[in-house]
Amino acid sequence: MIIEKELKMPAKAFYDKIIDSVIFDIRTVTGEDIKRSRLKNYEYVKQFSKLNRAKILIQEVEENKIYQFKTSTTKNDFVVRYEIEDLGGDRCKVHYEETMKSFGFMQQMNDMVMGIVIGFFKKRNFKKMMTMIEKSYS
Secondary structure, eight states: OEEEEEESSOHHHHHHHHHHHHHHHHHHHHOOOOOGGGOTTOEEEEEOSSSOEEEEEEEEEETTTEEEEEEEOSSEEEEEEEEEEEEETTEEEEEEEEEEEESSHHHHHHHHHHHHHHHHHHHHHHHHHHHHHHHHHO
């Protein structure tokens, strides 16, 4: 899934919102108060439910430009990438991309069917989230 959206906020402000959220998640899950400079290659395990957990690896961090992480479970690897383009002034363009690699034929088929069904709603909710971030800046 790929989404591009222009926002009425500086690239730095958007990047800060994303990174602040990441640091909050790490603190909540691990109890560790990590500095931004240590985020690249940082890895932790997050428990989503009693039987569902994932390893999260922060793969790429470039201030005000890129944030990418990979979530790995026993069923799939899920990669999310934000690329932020500064358009000058109080504007930026966000390129969001997520990819998934499923393990096993049945899991691939299940993820393909669910991806089609859920994809529309995920895009709509992501755009709403982007609008909320934008409004929180003004």
